[in-house]
Structure formats: structure tokens, C-alpha cells
Amino acid sequence: MKFNIKVWRQAGPNAKGGFKSYAVDGILPEMSLLEMLDVLNEQLTKQGEEPVAFDSDCREGICGTCGLVVNGMAHGSRLKCTTCELRMRHFEDGATVTIEPFRAKSFPIIKDLVVDRSAFDRIIAAGGYISVNAGSAPDANAVLVPKDIAEKAMDSAACIGCGACVAACPNASASLFVSAKITQFALLPQGQAERERRALRMVEQMDKEGFGNCSNHAECEAACPKGISIGNIATMRREYMRAAARYEERAEAAGAG
Amino acid sequence: MSKPCFVKSTIGRKVIAAISGIALMLFIVVHLGGNLTMLVPDNGATFNAYAHKLHSLGPLLWVARAGLLIFFLGHVITAIGVRLDEKRARPVGYAITASKGGPSKQTWSSRSMLITGLIILLFVPFHIWMFTLNQGADHARIVQHGVEMKDVYLSVVRGFSNPVKAWAYVAVMALLGFHLRHGFWSAFQSLGALSPKCAPVAYTAGLIFALLMAVGFLILPLYILYFGPDPETLRVAMN
Secondary structure, eight states: OOOOEEEEEEETTTOOOOEEEEEEEEEOSSBBBBHHHHHHHHHHHTOOOOOOOOOOOSSSSSOOOOOEEEEETTSSSSOOGGGGGGGGSSSSSEEEEEEOOOTOOOOOOOOTTTTTHHHHHHHHHOOOOOOOOSSSSOTTTSSSSOHHHHHHHHHHHTOOOOOOHHHHOOOOOOHHHHHHHHHHHHSSSSGSSHHHHHHHHHHHHHHTTTTOOOOOOHHHHHHHOOOOOTTTHHHHHHHOOOOOOOOHTHHHTOOOO | OOOOGGGGGGHHHHHHHHHHHHHHHHHHHHHHHHGGGGGSSSTTTHHHHHHHHHHHHTTTHHHHHHHHHHHHHHHHHHHHHHHHHHHHHOOSSSSOOOOOTTTTOOHHHTHHHHHHHHHHHHHHHHHIIIIOOOOTTTTTTEEEETEEEHHHHHHHHHHHHHHHHHHHHHHHHHHHHHHHHHHHHHHHHTTOOTTTTHHHHHHHHEEEHHHHHHHHHHHHHHHHHHHHHHHHHHHHHOO
């Protein structure tokens, strides 16, 4: 298969970027979009041109490292699919494929298609954890969790933190990512100790990072490779309102953790 | 950690937009109910009696008006704030944007909330001028069942006999329909009231609500323009 690749090139964080078009040939239909970029990069290296920088790691849709906006859609046109799982057979032979980085002020571009998603790490550090006793492992099933609750928590925990929700959101909101973590822990007994503090702090950090507000377009759910539902965002709002009503300063003064 | 300010947070602002939006939706339901009394074929007697009843509420009417103004301003300010956040959060846009479909609820309605909202915002002062402040040179009044009252029906008939005004109303009401198509379900989602199971029900209910409101409101100008009485002869015949 042949493609015309229109890709965003940017030498560094503060460099001026722009689109460049490249022709690639000999692409197999079973290749992923990233493998197609590998072919392009070999070609560029042979020509003495700088290869296109992009993020990838596991290449099996579980790590959340890859993430490109392909023809205007985060992770491409397929539902519940990461960029690394997107096969070239889903494109028409000879088509122009436009590849852009995730665009958000909170995801600054490092180079070409690589963006800095450490804003997500700071949101998790603000409250996306539970406190446990270090030392010997606790007994299995010492804390009972009903099966249906465990399943629901797992649906939220399926988030791989790729940031496609932010990329796809017309407002560049991180609500789906943040809400998945808040929901996961709010459902589980282990998450109760820091429940209010977590909701307040994670939302506060999300706002501080400069992500946009959520207008309920639900485009994030469509872009999410794990199909995480915007029901999580509804839960996050309830959790936040509950926390805003119940939270008392003493929780902090007592020195949890 | 000090307690963060609820109304400054992204979630708090959406909650304000949602509560004020629901209040405004309740208002337009009542407003539409009142308007539809104009369809009673009694030369506006029912409608005038309804309007007179509202006016005779006295201080209560002013409380209601103040409440409405607060909800309206709250809705406008928070909604514009959401849009400004959006601009800040993505300073460099995409060359191509497309919806992925599937569970996405991104539509022309959802993307145009600010535009449809701003048009409604511009429309409201005209609307209040046309039917509440400006009663015409003769301050149209009528005596019904021995009570003298404002002849609001005559003002409306006069207004909508003008095809430009009538069709402008129709256009704004159609845009209101688009605003409600996303706004109805979005308000409940913003309040965290929707589980994944009831979200589709609310989304469909939003479509039905938007259609009912838009059609309900735009029927009147069209009815009066094409089938209504002539404003010049309406009250002459009665006197």
C-alpha cells in the first residue's frame, strides 16, 4: 500500500512547527500505523533527514505510551483502539493520512509528535493513591469487595493514562482521566480513608494544570481505547460536591499518611 | 490543604450552569404554557386574563423576575467562563478535527452552545421590549369581565403581523431548540445525576424536550402571521 503522510514536524518545545508531507510505499495492510511510521523513519534516515519522533512502548495497547491524532481523531478512527493497534488496512490505498500530536496547553510538545504528559502524573500525585501499611503483604480477602463493585472499579481502573481523552475533547478537558481514578477508589473500601481529600485535590490539580472544562460532548468516551464511560465524570462531580460539603480541615491536621 | 473554592472550580462552575439552566428550562415550560393560551379562539381573552393574573402578583412578580435575572446571569457568566477555559486550554488547534462517533454526543448542538446562547442573550432584551415595556403608542388596554387590563394579545398580534419579526422569532426559537438539545441532558450530567444506564434516556428526553419547546414557541408567530386576526380590525369589531 502507498500513502501520503502529512505529519507535524517541530524541532523542539519552543521551535516553530509545521506540516510536512512524505510519500511512503510498500506498506503491508497488517502493519500498524506506528510500523508505517517506522518504515517512513528508515526512509528518512537513509535520505539523511531527521526521523519523525513519536512515543511508543508496548505496541499492544496496554501501556498508554503511544498516542497520535490521526485524520482528526485521537488514536485514529477505530473505537476502543490505541494508535499502535490501528492497522493500515483501515485506510484507503493511496490516501493522505494526517498525523498530529495531542494538542493541549497542558501537554506541551517536546518534539514532532511527542508531548509531555507529566501533568497526569502530578494529578495522580495530588490524590490518586491509597495509603497502605508498608511491610508484610496483607491477607488476601481480608477486605471483602462484592463482585459487582469490583467489576465496576475495574472498568474505571482500565484507564491506561494515554491522554486521548484530553486530545479528543473540544475543550482539552482531563475530566475522563481524573474521574476514572476518583471513581475507582471511591467504589473500593481501600479508597475510603482519603475519599474526600482525593476528590478535592485531584480536581484542584487538574484545574491548576490548565486543562479545560467539561461540556459533556462525550467525545472522550469515543476516543478512549479502554472505552471508559463518561458515567465516571458524573461520579466525579458527585464525589466533588460530596467532598466540598463534608471535607473538614481536621482531616489534614490529623496527618493522614 | 485549605478547602478549595467550589464556585471557582471547573466542576463548581458546571454545577452553577446546570442548576441555572434547569431553572431557566422550568421557566420556559411555564412561559410556553402561558403563550399557548393565545391559541384559544376567543380573541385573546384567556391570554389577557393569564397575563393580568401574572401582573397582579405585585411584589411576587418582582421576586420572580429578580430570581430569573439571577439564574440568567449565572448561566451566561459561567457558560462564557467555560468557553474561555476552552480557548486557554488549547491555544494551538488541530488541522483536522473529526468526531469518532460511537458513544460521542458531539453534535452541532453541543459545539454551538455559546453561539446559540449568545443569540438568545441578544434576543431577550428585544423580546422584553417588544411585549413588556413597549405597549404601543396607545398603551393598548382592554376591559374584560369588568376589569381593565393590558391588552397583551393585541401587542403580540401587532408584533407578529410583521413577517420579518415573526420569522426572526421562528429562527431564534429554532436555535433555542438546538441549545436545549444539548443543554437538557448536559445539565443533569453536570450535576452527576446520570448513571451510564439513564444517560441515554436523558439524551433522548433532551431531544423530545427541545423539539416540544422549539415547535411550541415557533408555532405562535407563524399562526398569528398567517392565520391570526388583523391587528387593525381586531378590537374595532369588539367595540
